[in-house]
Structure formats: C-alpha cells, structure tokens
Amino acid sequence: MNSKDNQGPLWEVFIQSKPGLPYKHAGSLHAYDKAMAIDNARDVYTRRKEGVGLWVVPSDQIVSVQPKDAEAFFDPADDKVYRHPTFYTMPEGAQHI
C-alpha cells in the first residue's frame, strides 16, 4: 500500500439476507474507519435489499486455515465415523429413530 495515497484498509463484508439465517460472506471493500466501512458496504452490497443484517470485519483480523495445512488440520475428524447416525445398526422394524 502506498503510504501517502491509498484506498484505506481492506474489510470483509457479511450479509444476513433474512432474519434467522446465518451471515454470509459477500465480498470486500476499502474504507478508512468502521463508519465508512459499514456505509460503503450498504452502498456497494445491499442496493437491492439483499440484507436485513450487515457485518464488516477488518480483513487482517480474520484468522484462517492455510490451504496447504488444511488436510492435516482437519485430519482429526477423519476416523470418527461414529459421529454420524448412519454408523449405527438399528434392529429391523425400528421406527421414528
């Protein structure tokens, strides 16, 4: 980033499209502070009532798993099939279970 003339830090935008639904990542934008970020997010991402809720988060505050580490990172779940209902054998004729 050019320190004298730049577009400000990057923010990630999350929209809740209807009450009760989870917030979903919509994209990103540049803004210099929180107020500008949320105003810009409204103008850029919700011009057609795409949302009833809006979050903006500074991009550098998001912690994420690097793709190269993903396999090892998620590996603990690999051998735990007993966490799924299909693992269990039900007696013939058993209902509502």
Place this chain on the structure above:
Amino acid sequence: MHFKKLEEEDPKKLEAFQARIDAEERIEPKDWMPDAYRYHNIRQISQHAHSEVIGMQPEGNWLTRAPSLRSKKILLAKIQDEAGHGLYLYCAAETLGVSRDTYIQWLHEGKAKYSSIFNYPTLNWADMGAIGWLVDGAAIVNQVSLTRTSYGPYARAMVRICKEESFHQRQGYEIMTRMMNGTKEQRQMAQDALDRFWWPSLMMFGPHDTDSPRSKLALQWKIKRATNDELRQKFIDKTIPQAELIGLKIPDPELELQADGSYKTGEINWEEFYNVIKGNGPCNRERLAHHREAHARGAWVRKACTAFNEKYKGELVLN
C-alpha cells in the same frame, strides 16, 4: 513483479492443478496456482474492473440531460451499479496479490486496458438506449459465461454482477422501443445509434479465435468458458430478432439468416478495433484524462482519511 513462465513451473504441481480444474473445483486466493494463471487473471479481472469504471463516463455524459425524471433516476441507478461492479471486480483482482492502488496506477500509465467500446462518444439520448441494450447485452453474454470461471472470487463477483445486469439491458431496450414508437426524428435517432454501436459491440468479444493466442490456455484452465466467436455468435443471434421486433435495421448488408436459425454477419473491421485498442479511438485520451483528474481530485480526501485513521487507530466505535 516476476511471473514464472509455464516451462519453469514444477510439472507435478501443474498436473495436480489441471486435475483440480478438470474436476470443476474453484481455485481460491491462497491455493497454489501457476504464475501464468495468476497473471492471466490479474490482467483479465483488472481490465474488466477498469471497463466498468470507465464505462460510467459515456453514460454520465447524459445524466443532466435525461429527458424525464424517470429516465434520469434509472440512468443514475445504472451508473451507480457500474461503479459497484468495478468495486466487486477490483476486490476480486486484489486477492491475486496486487493492490488497488497499483491497478489504478497501471490504468493511468496505459499498462492496463479497458473495453474499447467506451472510447466511442455518446452523441444523443438514443445512445443511452443503444448502450444499455447492446453494450450491456454483450457484457451479459460474456459475464454469464464467466459465472463458471475457475477463479473463485472472480466467479462470485460475476454472479452478483449478472443479477444486476438484466435491468441494464432492459432499460436500454425500453429507450430504443419508445423512440421507435415516437416521431420520425426519434426513429432516425434510434437507428443512427444502432448504426454507430452495432459493430463496436461485436468487437467487444475480442478478435476471432484464430487470432487470439492467449485463449487456448485460458480455456484449458477454464478462466474462459467459451471462445470469443462462440460468445459473439450468441449475442448476434439474440439481438437481431430484438432489433427487428421494434423496426430497427442491422447495419450490415451481408447479414444472412442461415438454415440453422443463426445469423452470419459481414466481416468486422479489425483495423478499427486494433486502432482503438492502441489508443487512437475517438475518446481514448478524454476517458483516461478524466479518470486521472478525478483520481487526483480525490487525493486530499484519501490523505485526510489516512491521517485521521492513523491518529485514532480505528478506536472510534460506530455504536
């Protein structure tokens, strides 16, 4: 910035990358990708972003002279959408490791291009109709195909953009229809606008496949999902019946309806196309000068915001 040539890449990695592409997986910013793939996307997405932004100028030219409040509101909303499209695309482009400032700098230095269609002037109100109907119409054909592009952030930006574009084309076609139902002078204006924008719209899809050396790799990596000629043909076949429906005549004496229902057009004037791309179109200098000036005029705002932000370190809370 240094980009490795394809030959310099690890063949094993290339193979695994191609396998992901072939399996229709989307490539995400932090995934490994060949430098040539990154470079192609940097070029294509930023060119697309610049086009959205520069494309506001020919329409902005008519904002203060729109014939009614209704048409003014519509044009304003459309131009605002285009600004938004530019922003979605810059953000997608930035995930490739180049900053927004650098992209703008490349545009100002002439290193980055934008669609040549925006180097044509808008001479009368009917041109707002022709642009919405033809230019946005051509853009939609291209963008719908790009919703399936292999680079995730680009594909997602395209989905959002396509949702917004259909109003753009419809408002343009409505302007043309109204003029064709109007006075003799209005009909002439509409026909004149089509005469001037028809061929440049066909040029928007780029050179013939046979003259498009970069296309092969872009198709192999599914950055492009269809060739220039395929997309152009789709646009031609959709648009000609729309023209005929409202009594407009396509300015092409060689136009031929073929047995399969598709249209064969005369040859595009490629000399004109390359000339405009080189910077010699009617409005190239004006468009770029205007963008530079607008950007320079905003410099004090960016500076003030940066200084303010540094002072308060973002501690100012919204609620």
